[in-house]
Amino acid sequence: MTRARLSAVCVGLSTSGCAGVQSIAPSAGAHTSAFNSLFVVFLVVCGFFYLLVIGFLGAAILRRRRQGEDGVPALFRVWVGLVSLSLVGLALASWLTDRAMASYGDKGPPVRIRLTANQWWWDVEYLGANPSEAVRTANEVHLPIGRPTLIELQSNDVIHSFWVPNLAGKQDLIPGRTEDIALLPRKIGVFRGQCAEFCGAQHAHMALTVVVEPEAQFRSWWRQQQAEAPAPRTPEQLAGMTYVTTRECATCHAIAGTTASASVAPDLTHIASRKTIAAGTLPMSRGGLYAWIADPQGVKPGAHMPYIGLEARQLDAVVAYLETLK
Amino acid sequence: MAVALVLLSACDREAREVRGKPLPETAVAAQTSQLFPAGGTAGPIDPRAKMYEGNAYHIAEGGRLYRQMNCVGCHANGGGGMGPALMDDQWRYGGRMDQIVASIDQGRPNGMPSWRGKLTPTQMWQLAAYVRTLSANVAKDVAPSRSDTMSATYPPTLAKPKPPTDSDPAAVKGPAR
Numbered sequence: 197m198t199r200a201r202l203s204a205v206c207v208g209l210s211t212s213g214c215a216g217v218q219s220i221a222p223s224a225g226a227h228t229s230a231f232n233s234l235f236v237v238f239l240v241v242c243g244f245f246y247l248l249v250i251g252f253l254g255a256a257i258l259r260r261r262r263q264g265e266d267g268v269p270a271l272f273r274v275w276v277g278l279v280s281l282s283l284v285g286l287a288l289a290s291w292l293t294d295r296a297m298a299s300y301g302d303k304g305p306p307v308r309i310r311l312t313a314n315q316w317w318w319d320v321e322y323l324g325a326n327p328s329e330a331v332r333t334a335n336e337v338h339l340p341i342g343r344p345t346l347i348e349l350q351s352n353d354v355i356h357s358f359w360v361p362n363l364a365g366k367q368d369l370i371p372g373r374t375e376d377i378a379l380l381p382r383k384i385g386v387f388r389g390q391c392a393e394f395c396g397a398q399h400a401h402m403a404l405t406v407v408v409e410p411e412a413q414f415r416s417w418w419r420q421q422q423a424e425a426p427a428p429r430t431p432e433q434l435a436g437m438t439y440v441t442t443r444e445c446a447t448c449h450a451i452a453g454t455t456a457s458a459s460v461a462p463d464l465t466h467i468a469s470r471k472t473i474a475a476g477t478l479p480m481s482r483g484g485l486y487a488w489i490a491d492p493q494g495v496k497p498g499a500h501m502p503y504i505g506l507e508a509r510q511l512d513a514v515v516a517y518l519e520t521l522k
Numbered sequence: 523m524a525v526a527l528v529l530l531s532a533c534d535r536e537a538r539e540v541r542g543k544p545l546p547e548t549a550v551a552a553q554t555s556q557l558f559p560a561g562g563t564a565g566p567i568d569p570r571a572k573m574y575e576g577n578a579y580h581i582a583e584g585g586r587l588y589r590q591m592n593c594v595g596c597h598a599n600g601g602g603g604m605g606p607a608l609m610d611d612q613w614r615y616g617g618r619m620d621q622i623v624a625s626i627d628q629g630r631p632n633g634m635p636s637w638r639g640k641l642t643p644t645q646m647w648q649l650a651a652y653v654r655t656l657s658a659n660v661a662k663d664v665a666p667s668r669s670d671t672m673s674a675t676y677p678p679t680l681a682k683p684k685p686p687t688d689s690d691p692a693a694v695k696g697p698a699r
Contacts, residue, residue: 397538447591447640460590493540500586502642503541 403476424453436517542644571619584652
């Protein structure tokens with residue numbers, strides 16, 4: 197197991213231990229920092245009252261009520277006032293945070309993304325100002341730093357949940373409905389999102405890579421994703437392209453610039469430019485492609501990519517072609 | 523002993539063979555015509571048929587493929603349209619599992635495309651198993667008890683089975699299972 201894979205697995209398992217690509221602690225988004233501040237407010241206020249109650253309890257045990265002493269002591273009125281004030285304060289803090297989080301989407305022209313969850317992968321569509329700018333990819337989202345992103349969330353099969361702990365979340369994706377969530381990334385880096393609602397056998401292997409980068413880099417990424425797939429250069433790549441566009445692959449996958457245009461599986465136009473294969477299951481590499489295409493059911497049992505049983509030469513050709521799809 | 527047998531059969535129903543059946547998945551050679559020039563009957567059914575049709579996972583996967591591969595475009599959700607209905611007892615090319623797989627694999631005149639090389643044999647068997655649920659011809663304990671789509675008919679667990687009839691000249695005689 198490579199180091200990258202090991203760390204990916206580790207991050208998947210733990211949200212507190214590895215302060216890294218999937219963690220709620222170091223907030224990289226405006227939403228998570230607002231939420232973390234609210235959490236600190238709640239922790240301090242509730243902690244203070246917890247200690248106070250424990251203190252009173254101890255005092256009551258040590259000092260029982262004396263003869264002839266009744267009525268409501270003055271201290272009790274202070275206590276009720278303190279509790280009421282704190283509850284109002286907490287409600288206010290919660291309301292203000294909620295309003296602040298709801299307004300991040302209005303800060304400047306947003307990036308608009310339609311994210312469709314499937315068993316078990318994410319279909320990503322960037323909705324440009326006009327349809328010619330639209331970009332389709334899968335399992336990987338690039339965001340410009342400091343610009344709000346509005347994400348439309350849909351589901352094609354069962355209930356999933358969108359959760360990028362470093363940036364924001366969670367928001368359920370419910371079949372037949374369109375939900376939305378706004379993000380405001382404030383830190384450059386690569387983060388990991390994870391489906392947060394049990395959605396079937398491969399729920400754990402339903403990750404979303406989120407890359408936050410400077411605006412210029414984001415624009416060049418968008419331009420590169422808009423391009424059609426490059427033509428094959430070698431006879432082997434050509435054989436791979438012929439197989440992919442005429443056989444089982446093209447039944448479900450699309451590659452812009454070729455005849456493959458189905459939409460029930462991830463778009464492969466720029467698959468080699470992504471960081472992972474099969475929604476974070478394998479790192480993107482020649483070995484990963486071989487493993488996934490040769491036996492998807494061994495890597496991710498139950499995934500909807502079927503076992504085809506390619507011959508060695510066909511497999512070589514298909515991998516050689518897919519590697520060119522940068 | 524009886525309890526154990528019942529439990530084992532239940533396991534069969536739920537088993538998820540994600541790679542398909544461990545049998546050679548070669549091209550299907552099913553008898554689809556009732557004409558036997560030298561006399562004879564339809565050949566024995568492929569042993570895979572019963573295994574696919576008796577498994578809830580394969581039927582569910584078949585249902586997913588039925589929608590994703592746009593079978594609905596011509597056959598609707600079994601009621602038919604541009605293509606023949608799949609929920610009745612009239613089968614032009616035979617309503618047995620292996621015959622349905624052959625129709626998917628080879629394609630049929632007037633619009634049914636050949637899916638050979640486009641779907642894997644496992645997927646064709648899964649589709650055939652699902653198609654058999656539309657006419658309520660699979661066991662009730664593996665058929666889905668509710669429909670994933672809008673439907674004006676009973677779910678397969680409540681519908682009456684409609685085995686292929688003799689009224690259609692091309693339908694192959696004999697019980698479906």
